Amino acid sequence: xxxxxxxxxxxxxxxxxxxxxxxxxxxxxxxxxxxxxxxxxxxxxxxxxxxxxxxxxxxxxxxxxxxxxxxxxxxxxxxxxxxxxxxxxxxxxxxxxxxxxxxxxxxxxxxxxxxxxxxxxxxxxxxxxxxxxxxxxxxxxxxxxxxxxxxxxxxxxx
Amino acid sequence: xxxxxxxxxxxxxxxxxxxxxxxxxxxxxxxxxxxxxxxxxxxxxxxxxxxxxxxxxxxxxxxxxxxxxxxxxxxxxxxxxxxxxxxxxxxx
Numbered sequence: 001x002x003x004x005x006x007x008x009x010x011x012x013x014x015x016x017x018x019x020x021x022x023x024x025x026x027x028x029x030x031x032x033x034x035x036x037x038x039x040x041x042x043x044x045x046x047x048x049x050x051x052x053x054x055x056x057x058x059x060x061x062x063x064x065x066x067x068x069x070x071x072x073x074x075x076x077x078x079x080x081x082x083x084x085x086x087x088x089x090x091x092x093x094x095x096x097x098x099x100x101x102x103x104x105x106x107x108x109x110x111x112x113x114x115x116x117x118x119x120x121x122x123x124x125x126x127x128x129x130x131x132x133x134x135x136x137x138x139x140x141x142x143x144x145x146x147x148x149x150x151x152x153x154x155x156x157x158x
Numbered sequence: 159x160x161x162x163x164x165x166x167x168x169x170x171x172x173x174x175x176x177x178x179x180x181x182x183x184x185x186x187x188x189x190x191x192x193x194x195x196x197x198x199x200x201x202x203x204x205x206x207x208x209x210x211x212x213x214x215x216x217x218x219x220x221x222x223x224x225x226x227x228x229x230x231x232x233x234x235x236x237x238x239x240x241x242x243x244x245x246x247x248x249x250x
Contacts (some may be wrong), residue, residue: 037181037182037184037185038217056216057219062210062215065187078190079190080189096192097210099211100211100212100215102215
């Protein structure tokens with residue numbers, strides 16, 4: 001069976017199985033650095049000392065790992081995390097993000113400890129010429145006090 | 159504010175470069191080589207390194223906030239889709 005076929009079989013086997021990830025505590029300085037990297041200039045987004053400072057709403061949903069980072073063993077040769085795309089760990093397949101939809105349900109605040117629940121919800125074969133897999137992963141971001149955001153993201157496996 | 163379908167939204171001008179992508183990848187801990195390794199990106203069938211979808215989202219956020227007249231305000235929801243603009247390709 002091809003690596004692509006193995007990925008499909010593995011992915012289908014874990015549809016609906018939740019995973020949990022801890023992104024750690026949101027630091028105002030990190031959120032401000034994110035906003036600066038995105039080209040923002042407003043003090044409310046880039047200066048933690050500003051009285052009106054707010055965490056950029058896309059900061060947390062853009063994080064792939066918390067402040068602790070990852071060990072070398074957690075990466076694929078292409079630089080993606082081995083556990084980022086379900087079913088593809090250790091396989092010689094090409095991966096690419098295929099878009100995201102984000103719904104915000106709460107404001108992220110500095111000091112929030114962020115948890116993520118990830119569930120693979122769909123595996124589909126796509127493409128009329130060169131086929132590819134389209135995986136749909138739904139993620140729920142929470143802090144102790146509330147749910148903060150829901151994300152539906154797709155990955156292309158070729 | 160009032161808004162209606164078809165109302166124009168002012169475009170956001172932003173020209174990402176290699177340093178932009180490296181910085182954004184670092185703060186989000188995204189090490190995928192298609193975002194900074196030109197040779198690797200081309201081996202994947204791309205013209206060059208690609209801008210992260212999350213950075214697109216930041217530009218959409220900025221456009222929406224400017225449209226709403228609340229450049230720094232909170233908002234409720236949005237959707238976005240990944241595209242393939244290249245660093246240095248001009249406005250978004």
